[in-house]
Amino acid sequence: MRSIEIPTLRRLANIINEAIDKIERVYAEAEIPLPSLDAPFNPADPAEALLQNPTVEGVTLNIVAAAAQLSATVASPSVSAFNASQAFHISACLRAASEVNVVEVLREAGGAGLHAKEIAAPSKTDPLLLARILRLLATHNIFREVTPNVFANNRISSVLDKGKPSKVLFQNRDERLTGTSGFAALVEFSADHDMKAVAMLADTMLDFKEGELGFNRAYNTTASFWDWLHRPENVYQMQRFDIGMRGTAAMESTDAILRGFDWSGLPTGSVLVDVGAGIGHISLVIAQKNPGLRVIVQDLKDTIKDSKIYWKEHLPSHVESGMVDFQVHDFYAPQPVPNAAVFMLRHIMHDWSDELVVRILRHLRDAAQPTTKLVVVDKIVVSAARVPDSETEAIPGAKRPLAPKPLLPNWGVGKAEVYYYDLTMHCMVGGVERTLQHFVEVFDKGGWKLERVYHPAGSQMSHIVGVPSRLTQDTRPQSRSHM
Structure with a gap:
């Protein structure tokens, strides 16, 4: 009897369904619900600890991989390619939200969220522009748009919380990252210097100059990243980098x-x-x-x-x-x-x-x-x-x-x-x-x-x-x- 090959779409769907079954079984046995995407991240929540369960961790990886591959298989290739070419917008908006301390302002507002005008007030930024930034992020499941122009934290956005009162963050910008876990510093540095350097990748390939990196082209300098970072005018950048590196360490036990x-x-x-x-x-x-x-x-x-x-x-x-x-x-x-x-x-x-x-x-x-x-x-x-x-x-x-x-x-x-x-x-x-x-x-x-x-x-x-x-x-x- 000739075996019938299962179509790729169905095989990917089966991987996702089987993974969901295993995750639900683990949480049912523990009698606790899976963490909600809409709720802020709480590292002390037992439900979060269960995500580190070897079974859950393994099948979660399958879900992420299968969902992405399933989407890539059925989506318009031209749309997928064009969206990939614009992924830098996510990085830029994430950094902008962190720099003006949106997460901390929303944490103090509570689950009901806050209108963009009120979110923008402490930083004296344009509320319409901030709403557009947060809407793009919410579209990618970072932050939540509760009602039009009203935003709240969710599980992903809240990991950027610096753990300080927003008033303190705005009073002393130079010290806003000091004493934090380092994760917000890591994200800001990556979406700032790393993004600018990588944007020069094709330029340095097509116009190759010995010893020149994307960083050198982006910052118009012949200095190495290390030497540039230690310059007196880059004290804040150096501090953010050091704190961000500690944030990297926190991601690995x-x-x-x-x-x-x-x-x-x-x-x-x-x-x-x-x-x-x-x-x-x-x-x-x-x-x-x-x-x-x-x-x-x-x-x-x-x-x-x-x-x-x-x-x-x-x-x-x-x-x-x-x-x-x-x-x-x-x-x-x-x-x-x-x-x-x-x-x-x-x-x-x-x-x-x-x-x-x-x-x-x-x-x-x-x-x-x-x-x-x-x-x-x-x-x-x-x-x-x-x-x-x-x-x-x-x-x-x-x-x-x-x-x-x-x-x-x-x-x-x-x-x-x-x-x-x-x-x-x-x-x-x-x-x-x-x-x-x-x-x-x-x-x-x-x-x-x-x-x-x-x-x-x-x-x-x-x-x-x-x-x-x-x-x-x-x-x-x-x-x-x-x-």
Whole structure:
């Protein structure tokens, strides 16, 4: 009997229906309702915690991917392409709403919402224009238009809440983001500098100039993003960037570092070198669970000052026992620690081109013992095409689940963040998010063999582990710092 192939539309619909059935079952068993899109986000709500349930989290990804692919399949291709070309309006309007503190004004107004005239009054902005901005966002399910020109927060808009009275935000603009979770700062920075830099992508491709990035073209500067950010006139931009980076950290559980590489398998007294550590908040989490490890926190001078304060506040026992050292170190200089059990590079490699990364890795290789491990914590880009098993999948732990057919194997829109971030890194700092094969090649040029990979549950980051191998010809790049 000949099997009948299920049409693509029906298969996509089935994926969505099956996912909804599973979500409803989980919430029914807990006897609580699914969080409403119309209600503000409440992180303390037990219903929100259920969304982190592994079953719910997995099928939610299927829904997002299938819904987007279903829409793309049936919608007019010309309309879809044109709408995609205008997606920048969403970014611009989101930033505008955050800059004039709409979320906080609406939070104080309550669920009934507020007329655009009243929303605009504290910022002295044009109420008609603000209504048009909020209507576009509401059309994309960010904010809610209760009645014509009356708007209220919803589950998505409310995550931009800075947690302060709106009056305080308007009184001191320079300090409006200080003391916040950092998420609003992250969104504003992304919809400001990142968007402007990426807008120059085609320009820098068609009129290529060595060393020029989208950021340079957008801001008419030859300075690197890092140097530009540290200029005296950009103090507010620097502050917003720093706070936004903390917002990024808040999106990833610090415990994820414990669910990959086996830190507990290192012998007591082993040395973990946190290279380009920032304040070392991740190596501190490792030390809390593995107090027998000696940690060396390495970064530039100003950051190391903050790191010492942070460790004294959060793990004084490690400081007092001398189990943590703080070193001022530029990772483009030779590595001064000769007895490391592990060199950890977290959120470092994606900031830099292959040439620069190879230089970092070679300095670590020069200082490594035969037993030293390299642990790179970064995202791994997955192809949007279904490909047969490759040599890289022979690496232990490297293979990961793919989305069920007919979904795109990388879950498409459901996991688009890494692809956005990849181009942001290119346009802002010349960095790159890498595929696994790309990591293999860069490791090899830097004198390391990619040995295995861990994909910690509930994390977007992978732990990519290398061991010392041969060295190849040297190159001489420059620059410093990391995003």
